[in-house]
Amino acid sequence: MAASRAIRWLNSHKPLAGVYPQLAVALGSAGGLLLIAQAWLVAKVVNGAIFQGAGLAEVQPWLGWLLALYLARALLAWLAERAAFRGAVRVKVALRDRVFRHIQALGPAYLSGERSGALVEALVKGVEDLEPYYARFLPAMTLTVLIPLAILVVVLPMDWLSGLVLLVTAPLIPFFMILIGKGAEALNQRQWRQLARMSGRFLDVIQGLTTLKTFNASRREAETIARVSEDYRRSTMQVLRVAFLSSAVLEFIASLSIAVVAVFIGFRLYQLDLPVPDALGVPQIGFFTGFFVLLLAPEFFLPLRNLGTQYHGRMEAVAAAERLMEILETPPPQGICGTATLAPGAPLHLRLEAIRFAYAPGREALQGLSLDLPPGQRLALVGPSGAGKTTLVNLLLGFLRPNSGRILVDGLNLADVDPAHWRRHLAWVPQNPRLFRGTLLDNIRLGVPDATPESVQTAARQARASGFIEALPQGYETQVGEGGMGLSGGQIQRVALARAFLRDAPLVILDEPTASLAPADEALVQEGIDALARGRTLLVVAHRLNTVRAADRILVMQAGRLVQDGDHASLMASDGPYRGMVAAYGATP
Secondary structure, three states: HHHHHHHHHHHHHHHOOOHHHHHHHHHHHHHHHHHHHHHHHHHHHHHHHHHOOOOHHHHHHHHHHHHHHHHHHHHHHHHHHHHHHHHHHHHHHHHHHHHHHHHHHHHHHHHOOOOOHHHHHHHHHHHOOOOOHHHHHHHHHHHHHHHHHHHHHHHHHHOOHEEEEEEHOHHHHHHHHHHHHHHHHHHHHHHHEEEEEEEHHHHHHOHHHHHHHHOOOOHHHHHHHHHHHHHHHHHHHHHHHHHHHHHHHHHHHHHHHHHHHHHHHHHHHHOOOOOOHHHHHHOOOHHHHHHHHHHHHHHHHHHHHHHHHHHHHHHHHHHHHHHHHHHHHHOOOOOOOOOOOOOOOOOEEEEEEEEEEEOHHHHEEEEEEEEOOOOEEEEEEOHHHHHOEEEEHEEEEEEEEEEEEEEOOOOOEHEEEEEHHOOOEEEEOOOOOOOOOHHHHHOOOOOOOOOOOOHHHHHHHHHHOHHHHHHOOOOOEEEEEEOOOOOOHHHHHHHHHHHHHHHOOEEEEEEOOOOOOHHHHHHHHHHHHHHHHOOOEEEOOOOOHHOOOOOOOEEEOOOOOOEEEEEHHHHHHHHOHHHHHHHOOOOOO
């Protein structure tokens, strides 16, 4: 049932390939017709040279045509392969874009519950595994019908007995192919799941290699990966054994059928009695006809054998399609999805009214949270792990929608606002910013791709990043590696702050941007934050309480509730959770 759903899903995306599959089939069919003409010319030349005493001068025109047919068939085969490949590429590009956009729509809530390695495996190798299905299996399936049918149309009027042998034995190949393929398909799906698990584990280990080395656990993980890899190797060998068995059976049936045709032709060429009833009226044939039919017999089974070879690609595509369907059928979380827009230039006044949110029944992350966030304030959000800080940030970013209650922006329900329009009013600086491979210029203008170099330089100066950037040999054109390779943590954080300055959004959300920084870097980043806070609403998720003293308001959360609200002095004056947290973390009073 799952495999049939996957096949229907794969076939539903065939229109994405455009006209290229039909073009590939047309070129392949033309090559098949030329193959029949080529066999006829070969039989003509051999018959003339051996039995009619023709010399080189007589057969030379036929040899010229034969050479032209060889070249034409090679050209048609190349064009057919190119057309099939182009069609498959179109499908891959469209599907990869669709899966990637759907993963984006699923948002951080979905990604946090998935192994990144498994998602990468599906997005990269999973989509690539669809290529053999669209580029080879589907054209081969059509050519398997057209080319043998064309050969039968030629053979049956010339020698119905040989045509009957071909017609009777041909269905045995797809029958055994399907019979063996059922077992191989189950093994292949299990192998795909093992590969996804192995890839996910391997990527997770690579990402956590520093931690593993620190706790002297790298050797144990290496042994685990070796064991998982060995299991995958054994699974792969099982699939290959079944695939080779299928190929051997197909070759055996085709060879047996060709041998029967050859025996029947040989009996009649030597004027011997065939082991068939005389009432059938088996006609005698000459050398030309017999040789021509015998040349076509292997070509009759070639598309069938080719289909058997490409059936393994079909199985891989089915296994990959099941994983892609699983991702695409996952409904996105209820975030903002309206069409309303905010008044241009208006300051953002946010109000949260009795917000409740639960990731699952009985796991409430926010319990009746009410807040008023006036424009231009600098707010710090503090609380223990699991207090609901990240959930609140995801609600404000529009990745989630509250189960009950409302988030109002200038009196407008955030759920009714167009998400792209809302996010243009936001700047987000996470605790561990992500830099991508490319120039520093491109990394800073990630959220504003059309920003001028001058505006990028201004943003970098405001973020206290221009000093180290301009000291580099290539300045803003300096290439950085994936994840900011080549830069320190403080430099990466200042590049992220420059992004926020360049975006010039009225609401800025920061997730403890000074965590894990050296004192010198922390001071520079803090200067950039102080400059960023001017004229904007700044919400800082704070883990280090020393960084919240300058906030206009400090919001203390516990178990999804707001338990304290005030500035540092007033909260320290009252006997509440905040003062206890300051004492516990050793922060300066």
